[in-house]
Amino acid sequence: MTKTAGITWGAASARRLDRQFLAMSARTGTPVADVAGAMLGVHAQVLSAAELSVGLRTDGVTRADVRGALWPTGSPSAPPPPSLVKTHGPRGTVHLLPARDLPMWCAALPAIADGPGSFPSGVRLTREQAEQVVSAIGDALDGTFLTIDELGEEVVARTGPWAGDLVMPAFQTMWPRWRQALHRAGQSGALSFGPNRGRKVTYTRPPHFAPMRSEEALRLLVRRYLHAYGPATPQHLARWLAAPPGWARALYDQLAAAGEIEPVDFEGTPAWVVAGDTVFPGGSEQEDLLRGVRLLPYFDAYLIAAQPRELLFPGAAYRRALAGGQAGNFPVLLVDGVAAGVWHQRRRGRRTTVTVEPLGRLTSRQRRELAAQAARVGEVLEAEAELVVGEVTVGAHA
Template sequence: MTTRARTTTVSWNGANARRLDRQFLSDGAPSTGSPAQDVTAAVAAMLGAHAQVLSAAELSAGLRAPGTTRTDVRTALWTDRSLVKTFGPRGTVHLLPAEDLPMWTGALSAVPAGSSPFSKDARMTPEQVEAVVGAVADALTGAELTVDELSDEVIARTGPWAGDLVMPAFQGMWPRWRQVLHLAGHRGALCYAPNRGRKATYTNPGTVPMPAREATTELVRRYLRAYGPATPVHFAQWLAAPRGWAGRVFEELAGAGAIEEVAFEGCGAAWVAAGDTLFPSAEPRGVRLLPYFDAFGIASRPRERLFPGAAYGRALAGGQAGNFPLLLVDGTVAGVWHQRRSGRRIAVTVEPLSPLDAGRTRALEEQVAAVGEVLEGNPELTVGEVTVGGHA
């Protein structure tokens, strides 16, 4: 890769403190106006809130926007439509800012597809993939359909082959076309609509993807502002993209002067957006609670610095981040926690990996109160062992 002379050396503490600041996880998170605007700004700052479990996304966004609630998140999503629920990085369901959807769809559509995990008999040809994505887009234009209703429309528009039950599912088999559901989201042909009862529905957001090169450049720039310094491998891991492709993207951007190289403690050569080389000198301070699959815990690298010592074994699942809600103390993972709701009562159990002093205990109590505010319930804190497993 073409490189520049490294004129900046970045410490782990400096990088971590800046990431916390830019993730709205430091004290004094900025307010942009209405609760819905604050929530949308928070989701933009973290580059999407993981929403496979919507309550986790509500916490991720709400805890970054003090004074907001899960109702504010839902208002931004379903009423103001400043947020969109769709398939984002790693092919997983995320909340994304609606105004950023052209960038996301343009960039995600540009990521090369990996090898198919399905058997040869279950796979689709490139022509079939295009036919299904087109059928999804047509069927969802001006409509809100459940997955079963969408399946009927796709099969009617393409052919019986799309309905062959060849995809292993939780308690049976899914039709062939379902393997490109997330791709339809990445192409801008599909996003979630409000639930119909307990069933999810989908619609066509009418998004025109940004041109691939422009979108990818912008996504890398935003990623490096949020999580830099970072390497092409870090970016590939975050996006679930081929490492070779990510390396070529970074090389092209470096050659164009869009990103610049720094020396990053623990990583060697890493990259930031061009000119974005100012980092705090003060070490991170404070206590934070982050929910399942929070973007900060997933994207911050190197992972062993964010999860030091015993935290690497306790708060990760075989090295994978996201399965456990995290207790952050002074910017690093220092424990796990769990919440269980019964009516308005929210039982919060926090397991620190080392004892908290009086000041940090008070800060933890404030964080628990914030969890209660976001979830619109009455929290009760217990400091002790979390006995449930990952993603419980």
Template sequence: MTLSVSWTAAHARRLTRQFLGSPAAGSAPPSISADLARTAGAMLGAHAQVLSAAELSLCLRHAGATRADVRAALWEAGTLTKTYGPRGTVHLLPTAELPLWTGALSALPMGRSPHPEGVRLTGKQTDEVVAAVADALDGACLTADELTEAVVARTGPWAGELTVPAFQGRWPRWRQALHTAAHRGALCFGPNRGRKVTYTRPRGVVPEPGDAALAELVRRYLHAYGPATPQSFAKWLAVSPSWAVSLFGSLGGRIEEVDFEGERAWVAAGDTEFDGGAVDGVWLLPYFDAFGIAAYPRERLFAGAARERALAGGQAGNFPLLLVADAVAGVWHQRRSGRRIAVTVEPLRPLSAGRSRELEGRVRRVGEALEGAAELTVGEVTVGPHA
């Protein structure tokens, strides 16, 4: 008989497994660096296009971590690595899991290049660039300009031609392979040099075989966000839905079908324990928090007015989220001035006295995590998405 799973039960399990229902226990250094890596692994990476958002995502899942602890885990202890992860976007990933991630991400089907013939890299040129990047960054930490010089010296002038449209001009051709180099384990981010981004090579990373890595990534995705469909997995990775359907079909007895609110969905084989109790609580999730991006079906999480207010063109992550019980219930924004952090929360419906007290506690935790003093205002958030 097929197991039936309710939205409430799935949501409750996801919260628990993401350390939102019960934050990871506080530890003293150096254990806290290991705790933060474990938390990042449970989330399947913390989105770090804006590093401060990733810092807050991790801290809010831990009983006492601060942004300084995340930075120490990243740049001192080395338990976290900043690199290109799911969807080709910057993430903080557990360093110990890089063989899995590079194996899986490098095995994903390549999308169609947006660059015209004569500009886009051939397969051979891509391989040459990745090899050059790996060699140049072995034991080194280089800015983008320095890496360009090193890549051109190892490949040829064609790699340095300014052909790739960028924010304020054009980037050299080799940068088409930047994400690919990261996915193959040849590149990750180093600490900034002043205001300049740097790159380095992660030490000792050998990508796992693609098929095994993809199977394990599906298992971990289903553990964190299941029940889920191939289509939601495809959206999370930004790959073809048909390819994801084929991948799920190839896993046989390693995944198990369930009925999720009347629809077919999957969990990892044997991972069928759900607590049917009601979800209760208030949470604040920062920009591009993994929970808001990867939890499907989106119409359940962003129900009613939340669909219009908390999504930007149907895309999750552009607004920080107020989560109440089992659905998004508003948006929020923070503005910092010295140690003072002004937090404005816009609920989509009035909060009870109990909910308000819980929200005040969540706001205090934001202040602690960011090493400041947070002050709550309940009212309209007047800034736009990703402000």
């Protein structure tokens, strides 16, 4: 295939940081849904990490703004619709997704080829049973908030006793069969997370929408992925979506044949960008976009999606900031566009201690920028931050 002139790691990183609001924060007043959309979803298994991912990219935003976008307050009889939805996104993991993007996500994600099932045949839901469960979940959650136990009762009542069979080993107990379809219900638009009821998680149904056609949604998702994180290979897309590599290659072939994506040379390797999206920063512009100190929380979208991983985590960073090659298990100190340390924050009441472990010596300018980033962590979490530069003693995902 014909490739455009070679694109360097520095040029790709500078453009990614710019498009991710990491080179320059989004201005005050930018809707948090716009930031989440630019990231292609915000990993939210730990909600405080998601709040930091959005807040560290946006001037003036705090965790209250993120929660207000998820669960807006208003008239009890007619609450305003959310602009963000907390649900199951890429890889089946919990994400914050813009509500306006649900027609794409909820058509594309169920269309991704599945890998081999993890449950034996006597435990696994059949395709028909899974469809029944997803439909029952959507019906049960429409216009209300239910805990997992309350939702289970409704699902079993709408499907049959088989859905409630305790067949799934989980955390030294057994879960009912229907819970296998929980993430699929989220990816299909039948379920999202509501605000906690005390210490209990609740679920609701997101705003109703008309999904796109699955083929159209997949093509749009790939173009948006390449806009945010390109150049990227089919293998990069497969890793990001936890999809079979062969399936991703076939999808790239379809888009290439339709003229929607085009090949480039990326650090000597064939990769792809959106057709016509071949302008990358260079020279002083590239240096300005890369320069700076940034703190990225657990499973930040940039850490997960930016590839090749060995260039994002060079040398000692690959051993210190990754867990068996998996990104996201440690919050990362980014210096001039590459991982250069890890960090951890521990909150006590209205104060939080931000401990940062650099893997190299920081200049005076970088130390000042680090102090500003730590202070911003406190602002997002609505706490007063204290910066400590030293060893991070907690393990991965602590």
